[in-house]
Amino acid sequence: xxxxxxxxxxxxxxxxxxxxxxxxxxxxxxxxxxxxxxxxxxxxxxxxxxxxxxxxxxxxxxxxxxxxxxxxxxxxxxxxxxxxxxxxxxxxxxxxxxxxxxxxxxxxxxxxxxxxxxxxxxxxxxxxxxxxxxxxxxxxxxxxxxxxxxxx
Amino acid sequence: xxxxxxxxxxxxxxxxxxxxxxxxxxxxxxxxxxxxxxxxxxxxxxxxxxxxxxxxxxxxxxxxxxxxxxxxxxxxxxxxxxxxxxxxxxxxxxxxxxxxxxxxxxxxxxxxxxxxxxxxxxxxxxxxxxxxxxxxxxxxxxxxxxxxxxxx
DNA sequence: CTTGACCTTCCCATGATGGGAAGCCCTATC
DNA sequence: GATAGGGCTTCCCATCATGGGAAGGTCAAG
Numbered sequence: 485x486x487x488x489x490x491x492x493x494x495x496x497x498x499x500x501x502x503x504x505x506x507x508x509x510x511x512x513x514x515x516x517x518x519x520x521x522x523x524x525x526x527x528x529x530x531x532x533x534x535x536x537x538x539x540x541x542x543x544x545x546x547x548x549x550x551x552x553x554x555x556x557x558x559x560x561x562x563x564x565x566x567x568x569x570x571x572x573x574x575x576x577x578x579x580x581x582x583x584x585x586x587x588x589x590x591x592x593x594x595x596x597x598x599x600x601x602x603x604x605x606x607x608x609x610x611x612x613x614x615x616x617x618x619x620x621x622x623x624x625x626x627x628x629x630x631x632x633x634x635x636x
Numbered sequence: 637x638x639x640x641x642x643x644x645x646x647x648x649x650x651x652x653x654x655x656x657x658x659x660x661x662x663x664x665x666x667x668x669x670x671x672x673x674x675x676x677x678x679x680x681x682x683x684x685x686x687x688x689x690x691x692x693x694x695x696x697x698x699x700x701x702x703x704x705x706x707x708x709x710x711x712x713x714x715x716x717x718x719x720x721x722x723x724x725x726x727x728x729x730x731x732x733x734x735x736x737x738x739x740x741x742x743x744x745x746x747x748x749x750x751x752x753x754x755x756x757x758x759x760x761x762x763x764x765x766x767x768x769x770x771x772x773x774x775x776x777x778x779x780x781x782x783x784x785x786x787x788x
Numbered sequence: 789c790t791t792g793a794c795c796t797t798c799c800c801a802t803g804a805t806g807g808g809a810a811g812c813c814c815t816a817t818c
Numbered sequence: 819g820a821t822a823g824g825g826c827t828t829c830c831c832a833t834c835a836t837g838g839g840a841a842g843g844t845c846a847a848g
Contacts, residue, residue, distance in 0.1 A: 565760040600721045608717040
């Protein structure tokens with residue numbers, strides 16, 4: 485009934501994988517964990533609370549960098565709520581941009597598949613569109629680095 | 637007035653960067669380009685057409701793997717339109733899932749920032765939420781307990 | 789003492805893209 | 819002809835969050 489937990493327990497309790505806990509320690513998002521004599525990492529309630537904070541922030545799509553800032557503000561008693569809001573607003577803007585991008589892709593693709601006969605004939609509006617050099621709508625540069633930020 | 641273009645021209649004409657053209661060749665998405673005696677890659681109209689196809693498919697968010705399939709179907713005169721539709725439908729499903737995920741993040745974050753005072757006071761509903769352990773989202777299974785020897 | 793679940797560190801892979809270095813090639817200008 | 823420059827080549831590294839897996843140490847229970 486100790487308050488100190490191994491990394492596996494901390495992982496199960498927080499929803500952050502053991503692999504990621506070690507990673508967060510290595511990149512400095514969290515401090516170095518206490519160790520047993522054998523070198524096993526140990527986590528108390530405060531550390532697990534922090535890990536849960538991280539997990540929830542990741543669920544909201546915050547980057548690890550953003551989370552570092554949020555953690556700093558969290559531990560700063562004199563923080564200004566607008567500083568937190570600023571981080572959140574920045575992220576919100578990025579999320580909205582990404583959503584708009586994906587929604588426009590969905591829109592375009594829906595129109596294309598709607599015209600597809602879905603049979604054994606070779607005629608296909610999707611390929612026709614993709615190979616149409618006169619197609620203006622898709623010729624523009626769309627933001628790359630399309631969101632692969634998974635949130636599991 | 638040759639029809640053969642260097643990689644830089646092909647890039648400008650297709651919207652695919654020279655860097656990516658070489659990359660696509662290396663991973664086998666496109667065939668090996670013809671070369672000058674000095675080793676410079678050369679691209680004709682057909683190759684540039686293919687690059688544009690790729691550019692448009694990427695704009696629609698298709699993965700390089702998907703594009704490989706689409707290119708195969710494009711060049712297959714006996715293809716069935718439903719095969720193409722299948723690839724498109726799979727991608728559409730992924731896009732919809734991604735959109736739903738992002739929209740739910742936006743929704744959650746909007747609610748949080750709406751409650752934020754945006755001033756110099758330390759009170760902040762965003763941090764409050766992130767640190768709230770009663771917050772539903774991640775009560776995962778806990779394993780067993782082992783009494784490892786502690787340093788302290 | 790063996791077994792097996794757990795822990796450690798270290799390296800590698802993902803996906804699409806860019807940055808940059810070292811060095812070769814081509815052309816225009818002096 | 820020599821030189822400057824821009825474009826080409828290949829090769830390696832970084833991103834971002836995450837997982838896979840190997841080799842080996844540790845612990846509790848049978």
